[in-house]
Amino acid sequence: MRSPSFALLALAIAAFGIGTTEFVMMGVLPQVAETFNASIPTAGNLITAYAVGVVVGAPLITATCARVPRKTLLLAMAGLFVVGNTLFALAPSLEWGVLFRFVAGLPHGAFFGAGAIVAAGLAGAGKQASAVAKMLVGLTMANVVGVPLGTLLGQQVGWRATFAVVALIGVIALLAIARWVPVMPRPQGAGLRSELAAFRRPQVWLALAIVTFGLGGVFACMSYLAPMLTDVSGFAPSSVTALLALAGLGMTAGVLVGGRLADRALMPSMYGAMALLAVVLGLFMFTAGSKVGAAMTLVAIGFAGFMIGPMVQTRVMLKAGGNPSMVSAAVQSGFNIANSIGAYLGGLVIAGGFGLLAPNAVGAVLSLVGLSLALVSGLLDRRELRSAGPDGWVGTPALPARAAVGGRNGSAADSEAAATPAS
Structure with a gap:
């Protein structure tokens, strides 16, 4: 039987990657703006695009995947995260960059929504909130480790390297979820209407x-x-x-x-x-x-x-x-x-x-x-x-x-x- 601790670690790794890609943009924004010959306010649309992706993706993806097993949804969201950040690291222009940041933001809400339910389901009675907190630690640690190191990497090597590493974190999370998160039974009556x-x-x-x-x-x-x-x-x-x-x-x-x-x-x-x-x-x-x-x-x-x-x-x-x-x-x-x-x-x-x-x-x-x-x-x-x-x-x-x-x-x-x- 897989240990719940390893499953929570897999979710935390994904949360770390998501938190890093969301906030590191603020640290490397000057380098991105210089690459695309754009002003800082114009390049700021990359931050907005990610936020819009979160707001749009959370209800849209969850509604579309209401009958999908939660482990499958987590794997799909981790995969979309990898795709979005890889494409952004290769973006040829600011316009494409905005689109790819939107794509990178789409899985954010759906992942945390499903991840919180899975974390709670792995815990015993009276420990659900602590289990959810262990997943969210990945998000907070992104501000402690991921964002400063990502900013430093962007300044020394280039912002594309920062988001390539973020995509690599997504790959690690994907493999960890596949290995450690158990398949959980689909809830009875699951569907868009019940949601x-x-x-x-x-x-x-x-x-x-x-x-x-x-x-x-x-x-x-x-x-x-x-x-x-x-x-x-x-x-x-x-x-x-x-x-x-x-x-x-x-x-x-x-x-x-x-x-x-x-x-x-x-x-x-x-x-x-x-x-x-x-x-x-x-x-x-x-x-x-x-x-x-x-x-x-x-x-x-x-x-x-x-x-x-x-x-x-x-x-x-x-x-x-x-x-x-x-x-x-x-x-x-x-x-x-x-x-x-x-x-x-x-x-x-x-x-x-x-x-x-x-x-x-x-x-x-x-x-x-x-x-x-x-x-x-x-x-x-x-x-x-x-x-x-x-x-x-x-x-x-x-x-x-x-x-x-x-x-x-x-x-x-x-x-x-x-x-x-x-x-």
Whole structure:
């Protein structure tokens, strides 16, 4: 029997590659622009094209492949990832580059959607969120290792070499998934209609709104972090990469801790993470003037912000019902929308003359909105439990786990809050 640990490692390797290709473009953008004789803003369309691919690919691919076994889908997405990045490394012009970046972004959401379900299914009862977190560690480690090394490789050898290596990581992930991820039974009743039915549930929309606004607070800060650190904190521009890697360490720790806390008490942990994020973003407005204070707060922001990831991913799967693939993939769309909203609002207050630290205030407000939505979701849980009867069971488990999913008190192992009480 294959070890679940190796299967989770295979998923983490793929997540590492995906995270690297998404964010390393920001580090090599000047070299890409020079190659294609384009301005930096024009070359920035390569970043936008990838984000559009994520938003489009998550629902489209998941809907098209609703009846495809999840291991097969993971292999197909890893293959598409390799193709997209290989083609981009060979792109003859900026126009072709934009197209190939779009292709590279297509498998992003569908992979994480299916991967989160597979990770949860590999875990025992009460360990689903921790399993999802172990996959997401690959994404955070991309910011610690993949992006700095990819940027350095792009500067020393050329950006094409960076994306060739990214494609190679995809090949390694493909082989690891084929070897270590077990074939899991296709869920009963799988199909487009059952996947879309999950979006009729208010709790699903609340969970997606939580990730959009909660993580929007992180990106309001992170999008303008470089000028904050250089112009306000006094760091040399050459130090920014190391500071971003430091933030990545905070993100990695946050994902792992967030997964463990979610397994114990999902909703209370989410409330705490949202509140902590709002506090540290607000605190950054006062600590940014000190190099030590800025570095410490930066780690705290990464920690608090990415604690939310496994919590929301688990929450949305619990609330989606028996076929959560499309909703799980939609979390990645919400993540990218959060990126756009945070960056836009942060830029708006800077342009309005409120200063470079103003995006942190925007981020704190967005986090408080996310906290408010989480509280509303928790209140709905209590109402559903009261209407379910004295035993507290309100339907069938949402996560495909090796052991039965049950329990109370808002943990990730809680039963699904469906509308009809169990008989």
